[in-house]
Amino acid sequence: MSMKCPPVSMKVPAMLHGADYSPEQWLKYPEILREDLRLMKLAGCNVMSVGIFSWVSFEPEEGVFTFEWMDSLLDSFVENGIYAFLATPSASRPAWMSEKYPEVLRVESNRVRNLHGHRHNHCYTSPIYREKTALLNSKLAERYSQHPAVIGWHISNEFGGECHCDYCQSAFKEWLKVKYDNSLEKLNHAWWAAFWSHTYTSWEQIESPAPHGETQVHGLNLDWRRFVSDQTIDFCQHEIDSVRSYNPELPITTNMHMVDSIDYRKLAKILDVISWDVYPEWHYTEEDDDVRLAAWTAMHHDLFRTLKQKPFLLMESTPSLTNWQSVSKLKRPGMHKLSSIQAVAHGSDSVQYFQWRKSRGSSEKFHGAVVDHNGHEGTRVFQDVAEVGKTLAGLSELVGTSTPAQTAIIYDWDNRWAIKDAQGIRNSGLRYEETVLQHYRALWEQGISVDVIGSEDDLSAYKLIIAPMLYLISEENGQRIEQYVEQGGTLLATYWSGIVGETDLCHLGGFPGPLRKTLGIWAEETEGLHSRDLNGVVLQAGNALELSGDYDAHEIAELIHLEGAEALGVYRSDFYAGRPALTVNKLGEGEAYHLATRVKDPAFYVALYTAIANKAGISRSLDSDLPAGVTAQLRTDGENDYIFVQNFSGSVQAIQLDGQEYTDMESGAFVPEVLNLTVNGLSILKRKR
Numbered sequence: 001m002s003m004k005c006p007p008v009s010m011k012v013p014a015m016l017h018g019a020d021y022s023p024e025q026w027l028k029y030p031e032i033l034r035e036d037l038r039l040m041k042l043a044g045c046n047v048m049s050v051g052i053f054s055w056v057s058f059e060p061e062e063g064v065f066t067f068e069w070m071d072s073l074l075d076s077f078v079e080n081g082i083y084a085f086l087a088t089p090s091a092s093r094p095a096w097m098s099e100k101y102p103e104v105l106r107v108e109s110n111r112v113r114n115l116h117g118h119r120h121n122h123c124y125t126s127p128i129y130r131e132k133t134a135l136l137n138s139k140l141a142e143r144y145s146q147h148p149a150v151i152g153w154h155i156s157n158e159f160g161g162e163c164h165c166d167y168c169q170s171a172f173k174e175w176l177k178v179k180y181d182n183s184l185e186k187l188n189h190a191w192w193a194a195f196w197s198h199t200y201t202s203w204e205q206i207e208s209p210a211p212h213g214e215t216q217v218h219g220l221n222l223d224w225r226r227f228v229s230d231q232t233i234d235f236c237q238h239e240i241d242s243v244r245s246y247n248p249e250l251p252i253t254t255n256m257h258m259v260d261s262i263d264y265r266k267l268a269k270i271l272d273v274i275s276w277d278v279y280p281e282w283h284y285t286e287e288d289d290d291v292r293l294a295a296w297t298a299m300h301h302d303l304f305r306t307l308k309q310k311p312f313l314l315m316e317s318t319p320s321l322t323n324w325q326s327v328s329k330l331k332r333p334g335m336h337k338l339s340s341i342q343a344v345a346h347g348s349d350s351v352q353y354f355q356w357r358k359s360r361g362s363s364e365k366f367h368g369a370v371v372d373h374n375g376h377e378g379t380r381v382f383q384d385v386a387e388v389g390k391t392l393a394g395l396s397e398l399v400g401t402s403t404p405a406q407t408a409i410i411y412d413w414d415n416r417w418a419i420k421d422a423q424g425i426r427n428s429g430l431r432y433e434e435t436v437l438q439h440y441r442a443l444w445e446q447g448i449s450v451d452v453i454g455s456e457d458d459l460s461a462y463k464l465i466i467a468p469m470l471y472l473i474s475e476e477n478g479q480r481i482e483q484y485v486e487q488g489g490t491l492l493a494t495y496w497s498g499i500v501g502e503t504d505l506c507h508l509g510g511f512p513g514p515l516r517k518t519l520g521i522w523a524e525e526t527e528g529l530h531s532r533d534l535n536g537v538v539l540q541a542g543n544a545l546e547l548s549g550d551y552d553a554h555e556i557a558e559l560i561h562l563e564g565a566e567a568l569g570v571y572r573s574d575f576y577a578g579r580p581a582l583t584v585n586k587l588g589e590g591e592a593y594h595l596a597t598r599v600k601d602p603a604f605y606v607a608l609y610t611a612i613a614n615k616a617g618i619s620r621s622l623d624s625d626l627p628a629g630v631t632a633q634l635r636t637d638g639e640n641d642y643i644f645v646q647n648f649s650g651s652v653q654a655i656q657l658d659g660q661e662y663t664d665m666e667s668g669a670f671v672p673e674v675l676n677l678t679v680n681g682l683s684i685l686k687r688k689r
Contacts, residue, residue: 091156230266416432
């Protein structure tokens with residue numbers, strides 16, 4: 001049985017390799033545009049994203065359109081075997097529009113309207129802005145959607161931000177009326193508005209959160225975030241609608257970037273292909289930095305792959321350094337290839353960069369690019385990019401292959417929003433994302449494939465579900481998790497879970513709320529620990545997982561009572577020494593683990609998940625012992641497995657393979673029993689399934 005997903009476009013039966021390209025900046029330099037085509041082919045690039053910030057070049061004044069330069073560019077792409085993602089240029093509008101229609105400018109939370117400038121400084125609700133984007137988009141679609149160079153739409157660029165103008169205030173009220181059945185009584189109860197006498201008696205009294213107004217009604221804050229996300233998605237849909245009909249077969253994407261303001265799981269539903277932009281700060285610190293960053297990046301690759309359960313596109317990355325990080329380090333030898341192919345290992349069918357050629361002026365003139373200001377191929381960066389292009393050219397058979405996972409981590413946007421708004425145990429930082437990463441990293445280091453799912457996603461496909469800090473969970477989703485465990489699944493949840501429901505009201509009857517029966521515990525109190533404080537988890541002799549050791553714990557400690565669960569480990573110190581800190585509860589055919597404190601040592605998580613994975617029968621990409629900082633990730637077409645062994649450890653490594661027969665995808669040679677990896681090295685192995 002084939003396990004391939006449809007590729008991005010049947011026009012390109014190969015891995016995509018390219019960059020964001022801004023030829024409109026170089027229209028007065030035709031010799032540079034000609035040279036770019038030569039260099040693109042030399043670097044093994046077969047696709048460019050174009051038009052992203054080109055609005056004023058398409059429409060220099062209202063109603064006057066100039067497309068000839070794009071005609072010439074796309075025709076030259078066809079002549080040179082290069083394809084294009086054509087962007088709608090809504091991310092940065094022309095100054096004439098801001099001057100004539102100031103309503104398109106955003107109003108900040110302080111209720112002050114912005115001046116013209118930056119990017120995405122526009123109101124997604126503004127009727128004028130929607131009208132103008134639809135007009136230009138439709139003209140682009142009419143002209144180019146059937147062009148042989150164009151393989152997909154790139155809708156806008158890195159959507160994000162919020163507006164508090166009168167249009168948005170009105171739209172927010174209408175959104176609330178739909179959500180709460182036009183009932184202020186329901187809204188007031190959901191927001192617990194009787195607190196501090198904040199009860200609303202008319203819809204007109206409701207405003208978005210403001211630094212000089214309301215910030216303490218958490219239900220309002222959460223619903224505002226949901227509205228902003230929905231309104232952004234609605235604007236994206238508005239753009240899609242303006243181009244789709246001209247060629248319904250042309251795939252549509254928008255490049256995501258881990259912003260806080262959009263629920264990407266919802267945005268994914270209106271897209272054909274998921275794409276995202278990533279800029280890790282490689283080599284930023286000495287202690288464990290690259291391994292942690294590699295795990296963080298891998299986790300997000302897996303998140304974006306999971307959004308549609310099919311291959312995604314790495315739409316932007318830097319070929320060298322950035323211009324906006326606090327310290328702009330150069331990538332060390334081997335890191336560009338290692339980090340680029342990491343995306344492919346986790347399900348990407350492309351490696352693309354920002355940017356192709358460095359801008360001559362303005363804020364990104366020192367941001368990394370394939371082509372530097374010197375303008376030729378004789379640079380280390382260009383050669384690194386060309387090497388990746390050569391590797392990708394040999395991986396065509398991987399296009400569309402899947403990444404099977406038996407393990408999933410729950411990561412919800414509204415849970416993330418609610419946790420950040422919570423006032424309580426550790427206002428210096430609850431570190432939700434860092435907690436998710438702690439658990440993910442232990443699986444990643446073992447070469448266990450992971451999906452990153454939402455609470456409402458199907459759970460039945462997984463042997464193990466991990467729910468770190470599932471603070472916000474509805475009764476319904478709690479029941480679904482309970483049923484999953486009863487039917488034979490394995491769950492691991494942590495401290496600060498099952499605290500509030502979908503409107504940020506605390507569950508009554510004891511925490512962890514709807515997870516209490518599943519976990520077999522009652523959480524009576526939760527303590528925040530100062531950075532100077534340490535406790536620990538002492539694993540009980542003869543515990544069910546056969547684990548041993550004494551591990552430091554810090555930051556959060558939950559005091560729990562057993563209600564059917566068994567203690568596997570206990571607290572080391574303080575007045576709750578000897579009380580349960582790690583538990584397991586058998587429920588139906590499955591079992592549920594609960595970790596009541598944040599363990600500091602990464603080795604604890606590796607040991608814990610090694611034991612749980614073995615017990616649950618979870619397979620690894622490579623049945624070998626992997627050194628710390630080395631991971632193995634798998635893609636498959638159902639007949640062949642492709643294993644990416646990647647060395648982020650900072651040291652030379654040797655891996656004893658598992659006795660199966662492997663071929664090296666780059667050289668075609670058989671791989672010996674011991675695989676040797678250089679610093680920042682990788683190997684792409686192929687085996688029969």
